[in-house]
Amino acid sequence: MDWQPLILSLELATITTVVLLLVGIPLAYWLANLKRWKPFWETLISMPLVLPPTVLGFYLLVAFSPMYWFGSWLDKWFAIRLVFSFAGLVIASMIYSLPFMVQPIQAALQSLPHSLTEAGLTLGKSRWVILRRILIPNIRPAILTGTVLSFAHTIGEFGVILMIGGNIPGRTRVASVAIFEAVETLNYRAANGYALVLLVITFLIVWMVYWINGRSINTWNR
Amino acid sequence: MIRWHFRKELHSAQGPMQLDVQAMAATGTITGLFGPSGSGKTSILRMIAGLMDPDEGYLQVDDAVWFDSKTQQQRLPQDRSVGFVFQDYALFPHLRVRENLHFALPKGDSPQIVHELMQMMDLHSLADRYPRQLSGGQQQRVALARAIVRKPRILLLDEPLAALDSSMRQTLQDFLIRLKDTYTLTIILVSHDLPELFKLAQQVCVVEQGQISRHGTPAELFAAEAVSGRYRAQGTIVQIRANGVLFLVDVLVGSEVVNVLASREDLVGLQVGSPVLIISKAFNPFIVGMNV
Numbered sequence: 001m002d003w004q005p006l007i008l009s010l011e012l013a014t015i016t017t018v019v020l021l022l023v024g025i026p027l028a029y030w031l032a033n034l035k036r037w038k039p040f041w042e043t044l045i046s047m048p049l050v051l052p053p054t055v056l057g058f059y060l061l062v063a064f065s066p067m068y069w070f071g072s073w074l075d076k077w078f079a080i081r082l083v084f085s086f087a088g089l090v091i092a093s094m095i096y097s098l099p100f101m102v103q104p105i106q107a108a109l110q111s112l113p114h115s116l117t118e119a120g121l122t123l124g125k126s127r128w129v130i131l132r133r134i135l136i137p138n139i140r141p142a143i144l145t146g147t148v149l150s151f152a153h154t155i156g157e158f159g160v161i162l163m164i165g166g167n168i169p170g171r172t173r174v175a176s177v178a179i180f181e182a183v184e185t186l187n188y189r190a191a192n193g194y195a196l197v198l199l200v201i202t203f204l205i206v207w208m209v210y211w212i213n214g215r216s217i218n219t220w221n222r
Numbered sequence: 223m224i225r226w227h228f229r230k231e232l233h234s235a236q237g238p239m240q241l242d243v244q245a246m247a248a249t250g251t252i253t254g255l256f257g258p259s260g261s262g263k264t265s266i267l268r269m270i271a272g273l274m275d276p277d278e279g280y281l282q283v284d285d286a287v288w289f290d291s292k293t294q295q296q297r298l299p300q301d302r303s304v305g306f307v308f309q310d311y312a313l314f315p316h317l318r319v320r321e322n323l324h325f326a327l328p329k330g331d332s333p334q335i336v337h338e339l340m341q342m343m344d345l346h347s348l349a350d351r352y353p354r355q356l357s358g359g360q361q362q363r364v365a366l367a368r369a370i371v372r373k374p375r376i377l378l379l380d381e382p383l384a385a386l387d388s389s390m391r392q393t394l395q396d397f398l399i400r401l402k403d404t405y406t407l408t409i410i411l412v413s414h415d416l417p418e419l420f421k422l423a424q425q426v427c428v429v430e431q432g433q434i435s436r437h438g439t440p441a442e443l444f445a446a447e448a449v450s451g452r453y454r455a456q457g458t459i460v461q462i463r464a465n466g467v468l469f470l471v472d473v474l475v476g477s478e479v480v481n482v483l484a485s486r487e488d489l490v491g492l493q494v495g496s497p498v499l500i501i502s503k504a505f506n507p508f509i510v511g512m513n514v
Contacts, residue, residue, distance in 0.1 A: 115312035118273050121299040122306040123326040124372055133325065137316045 001193040004170055005178035009198075012086070012174060013154040016093040017101075020150050023094070024101035025143070029131055031102065032109040046099045053096065057163025060092050064164060082164075089165045089172055093154045100149040108142030109135060141213045148209045152202050223249055224283050224376060224408060228269050228276040232432065234260045241265060241432035247425065249284075249375075252402060252409040254423035254440070262432045263412045264309075267378045270410065271306050272299035283375065305369030305377045305407075309384075311361045313353035319364050320349040326371035339367040342404070343397060359390040363397070370401060377401075379411035383418060395421055416444055453502040455480075459494050473500055 031041060048056060064082035065071045074080045082088030112135060120130035136143070158176040165172030167181060175194045182191035227244040241262045247253040255263040268274040270281060272288070275296070281289040288297045314322050323336045340346050343363045353361055362382055369377060379398075383391050395418060402409055413419055419426050420440045427437040436443060457475035464470075469489055471482045482500060492498065 113310060113312065115308045115310055116314065118271075118299075119306065119308060119312035119314075119368075121273065122271050122302075122304055123368070124300050124328060125325075126300060134314055138314075 001190055002178070005173050005175045006194065006197055008086075008170070008173065009155050009175040010201075012089055012093060013151045015090055016097060016154045017147055017151045019090065020094050020097060020101045021143075021147055024098070024146060024150075025105060025131075025136070027098075028102045028105035028109060029135070032106050045102055048096050049099050053157070053159025054163055056096060057092070057160040060088075060095070060160065061164045064088055084164070084166050084168060084172060086171055089161055089174075092160050092164050093157055096157060096160050097150040097153045100153050101146040104142040104146040104149070105139060108139035112138055144212060145209055148205050152205050155198065155202060223247070224270070224281070224410075226266075226270065226281045227279040228266065228281070229278040230265065230269070230274075230276045232262060232265055234262075236260065239432045243427075243429065243432070243434050245427055245434055245437065247408055247410060249408050250402065250406050251424045252398075252411065252422045254419040254426040255410065255412045255429055256414070256419060256426050257429035257435075261429045263429050264380055266429070267306070267380055267410060267412065270376065271304045271378055272297060272302050273306075303372075303375045305372070305374040307362075307365045307369050307377070307379045307382045309380045309382070311353075311365040311382075313361055313364055313368070315353055318350050318352055319345060319356070322353070322364060323368050323371055326368050328372050331372075335371055335373065339370060342400065343367045359386050359394070362386065362394060366394070366397065366401070370405060370407070373405055375408060377407045377409045379409065381412045381414065384414065391415075391418065398422060416440070420444070453507065455500045457498055457500055459492060459496050459498055462489065462492075462494060473498060475500065 027045075031038065031045070034041060061083065062068055063070045064074075066075045066081060066083070071081075071083065074082065080087070082091060116134055116138070117127075117130055120134050121127075125133075156176060157174070158180070161172065161174055162177060162180075165174075165177075167173050167177050173181075175198055179191045179194045179198075182188070182194065223246060225246040228241060230241045232239045232241050239260075239262065243262070243266055245253075255266060257263055265274060269276050269289075276289065276291065278291045279289070280287065280291065283303075287293070287295050288302055289295065314325065317325060320336070320340070323339065324333065327333060327336060340349060343366065345360075345363060345367060348356060348360055348364070353364070356364065365382070366379075383394055386394065398409070399422065401407060409422075411422070413423075423440055425437065426440050426443055427434045428443065429435070455475045457473040457480065459471055460474045460479065461472040462469055463472075465483075467485075469484050469486065471484050471489070473480045473482055480500060
């Protein structure tokens with residue numbers, strides 16, 4: 001069995017999750033405190049949950065393609081080509097997994113008593129300090145949940161990747177695509193190998209979340 | 223000296239209400255805000271702290287303007303020198319008592335004040351506990367100490383003592399007076415408790431329907447009727463028993479049951495659970511000290 005697609009999948013999921021964590025927390029904070037147009041932005045961020053991955057993949061393909069203005073602008077000014085590249089996969093995966101990171105964090109931020117932020121303000125602290133030192137430590141279970149769900153969701157990504165990444169070995173052929181290809185060529189052994197590894201990895205990850213969150217809830221109640 | 227005039231349209235449970243309050247508080251004094259719930263008391267505190275913006279008005283603290291709708295001046299809450307003790311205390315759940323106090327310390331300030339406050343408020347034995355491991359009274363002491371760590375000029379208390387039993391209240395009222403004198407604080411507190419206002423406040427503003435209907439010293443506002451030699455108390459009827467042509471009525475006043483004789487006409491429209499006023503005309507009280 002060729003391990004490269006699995007390694008690529010893990011690489012893609014790790015990078016996507018780390019970047020998503022950095023983007024997702026401020027975004028969730030912004031959404032949680034939004035007063036106007038909140039349902040609009042929430043809907044926009046939740047779209048990847050309901051859109052067929054092929055729809056998302058199609059529009060990203062069009063956007064990234066050097067034949068259209070965004071792609072050609074990137075190409076001209078930065079010499080970046082996102083179509084059929086690993087960087088393109090990272091950006092697509094971020095959009096695809098965004099709700100999985102943002103929603104739990106936003107819900108947790110909204111469930112914290114507002115007086116915590118207000119207490120921080122009257123103690124002379126900036127919103128940034130309050131977010132970092134008061135809010136984030138109190139929503140750690142939600143951050144863990146968001147991180148793990150994004151990771152697992154990115155590993156399981158298929159349609160979007162096929163649309164904008166294709167099937168280039170070592171660059172865009174991730175495990176889920178490799179399974180599809182193996183089945184198409186009737187190589188069930190290889191397909192089973194990839195599938196089994198993905199099954200075990202995702203099971204372990206989700207199990208870890210339940211275990212850690214269960215433990216932290218116990219500490220909380222003690 | 224703090225002077226303010228706030229106008230704001232509030233949305234209370236009874237519908238929209240126009241808040242329009244103008245008052246001042248002298249440095250180093252305690253001002254009580256008294257009145258029915260939903261009358262706008264908490265909103266006044268929040269506007270002083272900058273957590274809520276008035277539609278119109280101003281707020282002046284000594285020579286500095288903290289808010290003025292005419293000149294569009296506005297200080298952010300984090301730049302106002304206030305301490306706020308919230309009704310739910312708002313202690314940071316993930317920080318120990320000592321860390322809650324340290325968090326409030328401005329950058330570069332000596333931690334001496336934290337030590338001093340822990341000493342004064344009797345918190346040393348609780349320093350390593352988390353807020354959830356504290357009783358209501360202990361949490362309130364921590365919240366009070368935390369609000370004072372940055373040595374604010376104004377301390378705002380939103381009914382902080384409401385949930386405490388009477389002996390704990392006494393202790394905290396003493397703490398409050400000591401803090402006020404030590405750090406020359408100007409304190410504004412929301413309270414429903416007359417004994418508390420008598421003990422603490424130099425000035426009381428009665429807030430009703432978004433307006434300050436009366437203000438003065440607690441004695442001026444609440445003691446006038448007692449001076450006339452009458453005793454009155456509010457209570458609730460807990461039992462009515464027929465006794466010949468009259469009725470014996472048990473009325474719960476505070477935690478005591480008072481027995482009152484009443485005629486059938488007196489009791490028209492009254493039943494068990496009705497709120498009533500007891501008035502005694504021939505009243506000749508004497509005082510006995512109590513050890514609480």
